[in-house]
Amino acid sequence: MAADGDGARLVPLGPDGLPAGPVVTEPDLVEAVRSRPAVGRWVWRSTAEIYPRLLAAGVRVERCYDIEDAELLLLGHEGRLGEPRSAAAAWARLRNAPVPPDPPARAAVPGSQAPLFEPQPAPLPLEALLEVYAGQQRRHDAAGHPGRMRLLTAAESAGMLVAAEMHRAGLPWRADVHREVLHELLGERYAGGGEPRRLAELADEVSAAFGRRVRPDLPADVVKAFAGAGIKVRSTRRWELAEVDHPAVDPLIRYKKLYRIWTAHGWSWLQDWVRDGRFRPEYQPGGTVSGRWTTNGGGALQIPKVIRRAVVADEGWRLVVADADQMEPRVLAAISRDRGLMEVAGHDGDLYTALSDRGFSGDRAHAKLALLGAIYGQTSGDGLKNLAALRRRFPRAVAYVDEAAKAGEEGRRVRTWLGRTSPGAEETGVEEAGIPQEDDEDRGRFSSSDARARGRFTRNFVVQGSAADWALLMLAALRRSTAGMRAELVFFQHDEVIVHCPVEETEAVTRAIREAGTLAGRLAFGDTPVRFPFTVAVVERYADAK
DNA sequence: AGTCCTCACCGG
DNA sequence: AACTCCGGTGAGGACT
Numbered sequence A: 001m002a003a004d005g006d007g008a009r010l011v012p013l014g015p016d017g018l019p020a021g022p023v024v025t026e027p028d029l030v031e032a033v034r035s036r037p038a039v040g041r042w043v044w045r046s047t048a049e050i051y052p053r054l055l056a057a058g059v060r061v062e063r064c065y066d067i068e069d070a071e072l073l074l075l076g077h078e079g080r081l082g083e084p085r086s087a088a089a090a091w092a093r094l095r096n097a098p099v100p101p102d103p104p105a106r107a108a109v110p111g112s113q114a115p116l117f118e119p120q121p122a123p124l125p126l127e128a129l130l131e132v133y134a135g136q137q138r139r140h141d142a143a144g145h146p147g148r149m150r151l152l153t154a155a156e157s158a159g160m161l162v163a164a165e166m167h168r169a170g171l172p173w174r175a176d177v178h179r180e181v182l183h184e185l186l187g188e189r190y191a192g193g194g195e196p197r198r199l200a201e202l203a204d205e206v207s208a209a210f211g212r213r214v215r216p217d218l219p220a221d222v223v224k225a226f227a228g229a230g231i232k233v234r235s236t237r238r239w240e241l242a243e244v245d246h247p248a249v250d251p252l253i254r255y256k257k258l259y260r261i262w263t264a265h266g267w268s269w270l271q272d273w274v275r276d277g278r279f280r281p282e283y284q285p286g287g288t289v290s291g292r293w294t295t296n297g298g299g300a301l302q303i304p305k306v307i308r309r310a311v312v313a314d315e316g317w318r319l320v321v322a323d324a325d326q327m328e329p330r331v332l333a334a335i336s337r338d339r340g341l342m343e344v345a346g347h348d349g350d351l352y353t354a355l356s357d358r359g360f361s362g363d364r365a366h367a368k369l370a371l372l373g374a375i376y377g378q379t380s381g382d383g384l385k386n387l388a389a390l391r392r393r394f395p396r397a398v399a400y401v402d403e404a405a406k407a408g409e410e411g412r413r414v415r416t417w418l419g420r421t422s423p424g425a426e427e428t429g430v431e432e433a434g435i436p437q438e439d440d441e442d443r444g445r446f447s448s449s450d451a452r453a454r455g456r457f458t459r460n461f462v463v464q465g466s467a468a469d470w471a472l473l474m475l476a477a478l479r480r481s482t483a484g485m486r487a488e489l490v491f492f493q494h495d496e497v498i499v500h501c502p503v504e505e506t507e508a509v510t511r512a513i514r515e516a517g518t519l520a521g522r523l524a525f526g527d528t529p530v531r532f533p534f535t536v537a538v539v540e541r542y543a544d545a546k
Numbered sequence B: 001a002g003t004c005c006t007c008a009c010c011g012g
Numbered sequence C: 001a002a003c004t005c006c007g008g009t010g011a012g013g014a015c016t
Helices: A029-034 A047-056 A067-077 A087-094 A126-141 A146-169 A175-186 A197-210 A219-228 A249-265 A267-273 A305-310 A327-336 A339-344 A351-357 A364-376 A387-393 A395-409 A440-481 A503-525
Strands: A002-004 A007-010 A024-026 A042-044 A064-066 A282-284 A294-296 A317-324 A488-492 A496-502 A534-539
Touching: A007 A029, A024 A029, A029 A047, A042 A047, A042 A126, A047 A064, A047 A146, A064 A067, A064 A146, A067 A087, A067 A126, A067 A146, A087 A126, A126 A146, A146 A282, A146 A440, A146 A488, A175 A197, A175 A249, A175 A267, A175 A305, A197 A249, A249 A305, A317 A503, A327 A339, A327 A351, A327 A364, A327 A395, A327 A440, A327 A503, A339 A351, A339 A395, A351 A364, A364 A387, A364 A395, A364 A440, A387 A395, A395 A440, A440 A488, A440 A496, A440 A503, A496 A503, A503 A534
Parallel strands: A042 A064
Antiparallel strands: A002 A007, A007 A024, A282 A294, A317 A496, A317 A534, A488 A496
């Protein structure tokens, strides 16, 4: 379908993706969709353009194919990430016409239903969309793994539906509880919008400890104050200050924590982002190159633990909070097909404890550090010491991430299991970032440290990105299985999903989540023994989940 | 007055 | 134990 003002033009597609009937013009887009409940999948330019209008009218669709999202994924796969991704641009490329640039992204407006990416000034004709869609089908065929690439674009289109529906539903948010928390932590607010009482007191304590007026919110001032006390600090990061023995350290660290709450999740945040008992962030599936989601405005993926007390289920409802257990090592087991790691990941129990029980690398904490260190490309510390043992024990798993790191160091791209592709070295923007061009020695030093950084990025990309692949499929499955319930997906954060549902649905929802994880594992990675369990908590308050 | 950069925190 | 991977956010200050 092609939206056209309030109306739309539609044509049925056959199994080959080509038109299989006459074009129909409908005066009302919402009615056009509502009156066709049998349509299994809608192909359209942009979910963000169309779906919020449908949801506002109470119309849901089963599945969709988002042409502009697919364009971005296909461009990435083809190593052409810098090219414009709008449908208009894709159509222009097909005709060898001048390609219009994508318009800049708009900032999020609290309470707005408008999509973030809105590149289309005039509606693109249905015929153009059909050509772009047909071209995209051919490009899927040309991918290294066409079936996986199709699964990826389908899964992310489903993610677009989930994102719009979660925005619509909103996360239940009690403004009164939030205010209580703020008052407990920060004390009274003073007229004029200055620091609340507790922050002012802590700033006074810091000044008293130094014997002169110090602004704790100005790192340069704090560094100078420590220098005056004969203590050299490289930065004022918390972990560095924690090592310093000085009476100002304690109030400084407490100040930083509270200052963060005040500025990022304080009263003005509440004023801006909570309406009618709901917090409605704009989710952007695939917002990061690795496929993790981002949100725009409201800091939805960084809600501090203390603030989660304000997330409270409605009367008679519950929050089902589900956290995927050790998602990244399980994904590494599945994508590397390492026999030993698959065996360890083939149980629902804690994976790090299992590693430790099998005599690997000391206690649970050490086992965890060793494994995560390998995935992150750790360059120092405890994890590194155990890398040799890890390599001996799980050779294919370590070889998998090592190969990804090598590719990155050599400037090559890497792909997730389903085919999402990392940017090439020339697209990372490092070259333009002001590299000193002095003598050859300096240049060599920089470029090798840059290469190592790229290696760490691609090493992590294949795991984190494949985990994002899995999470998309899990969400799609969960959306499908809860479609007949009153339950609503209300939050998603990388490896964690929250469903808001009536008390009587909590058991069915819990089951649906576990089944969605299992199904996603099989769909994404094929037949492996790897399990994808969740820790599930049924709570009234988000803060009680952990 | 508006834009860009740095810093440091939050989350996974 | 150390600060390695991915991001968003706001404040302050430097700059235009």
